[in-house]
Ligand SMILES: *[C@@H]1O[C@H](CO)[C@@H](O)[C@H](O)[C@H]1NC(C)=O
Ligand SMILES: *[C@@H]1O[C@H](CO)[C@@H](O)[C@H](O)[C@H]1NC(C)=O
């Protein structure tokens with residue numbers, strides 16, 4: 001375990017933080033670094049003050065976390081950002097009051113009252129989100145992610161999906177290296193990772209304008225696919241009830257009764273399949289299928305879900321039994337975006353219904369966004385936040401609409 005030793009090692013309270021390691025454990029794993037920053041910020045002769053002078057002004061960070069809730073919901077509804085921010089706010093608050101503040105009060109000689117503030121803690125969390133680096137885990141390492149590090153100077157560089165430099169980690173140094181020739185006068189771009197626009201705005205407060213973010217993604221909540229399948233089940237039965245060609249002599253009320261039961265049965269069967277997928281850890285109530293520009297990033301999960309929810313009842317019984325015996329599927333379901341038209345009709349229908357439900361979660365439609373984007377004057381009049389949010393929504397909707405085209 002190399003990570004804990006490295007954590008906040010170069011600050012003046014590293015010994016204390018190391019001794020108190022167990023008490024400072026938290027969900028995020030960021031508390032020791034944040035405490036180190038809080039201490040150094042108030043220490044009169046901190047060797048880190050020239051570094052802090054390079055930071056952006058803490059009160060002017062653009063993360064949606066600092067937007068008024070009303071604005072966040074209005075601009076980012078459907079993108080997944082409001083939910084992510086709500087979670088952050090709850091975690092930050094609870095970490096602050098349960099761990100950070102008690103620790104600062106217990107060591108009041110190291111933390112002056114000026115840094116004992118939830119507001120400052122919020123800002124530092126956002127700064128660490130945007131400016132820290134995290135050493136990647138070794139392949140197959142099933143450990144906790146490494147703690148974040150502040151890397152002065154390396155964190156000056158901006159990000160783009162088509163970057164020309166990146167940070168290399170080795171045992172004794174970190175090196176920012178060019179990954180392609182960079183002409184004189186051209187900006188050096190790092191990569192903060194393969195980030196979708198919603199992640200960029202959430203963690204850094206900006207988005208890449210369409211179509212530059214080749215790593216953009218759109219999420220389809222897993223429960224949305226279940227709900228689309230359930231809707232399909234009721235749509236199917238309501239189709240039957242509206243069918244007026246009853247065979248002569250059939251009592252319509254009993255037919256309704258029969259169909260109602262069939263609808264219920266079908267729904268129960270779907271729930272059974274959903275539970276099965278949950279048990280197999282293919283899906284979860286909180287999870288999402290992630291659709292990239294060229295491929296489905298969660299292809300095994302999505303392909304298995306479509307297959308299991310669409311297969312005939314007989315086949316499902318068989319499938320479940322074989323899974324019970326631990327017989328793994330070996331079928332290779334490739335879900336490159338361009339292969340989607342080749343999927344079975346029933347899968348495409350379910351995917352399409354799920355996309356349609358997902359599109360309903362946004363406050364505006366694609367056309368509205370397109371009109372704003374194509375009118376340079378109107379676009380220029382938008383605030384920075386409105387522009388960034390528009391790029392996030394537009395990128396996601398373009399991916400979802402492409403799926404609609406490919407499944408029709
Ligand atoms: C990063 O982008 C901002 C805004 O475009 C720009 O002002 C700044 O100079 C860029 N930073 C570097 C290191 O190029
Ligand atoms: C988008 O990418 C193109 C091609 O790399 C580049 O010329 C353009 O400046 C980028 N746009 C923005 C706003 O970053």
Ligand SMILES: *[C@@H]1O[C@H](CO)[C@@H](O)[C@H](O)[C@H]1NC(C)=O
Nearest residue numbers: 161162194214215216292293
């Ligand atoms: C992310 O973008 C880079 C640069 O365009 C590309 O090489 C890479 O394949 C993309 N990855 C994903 C998962 O889209």
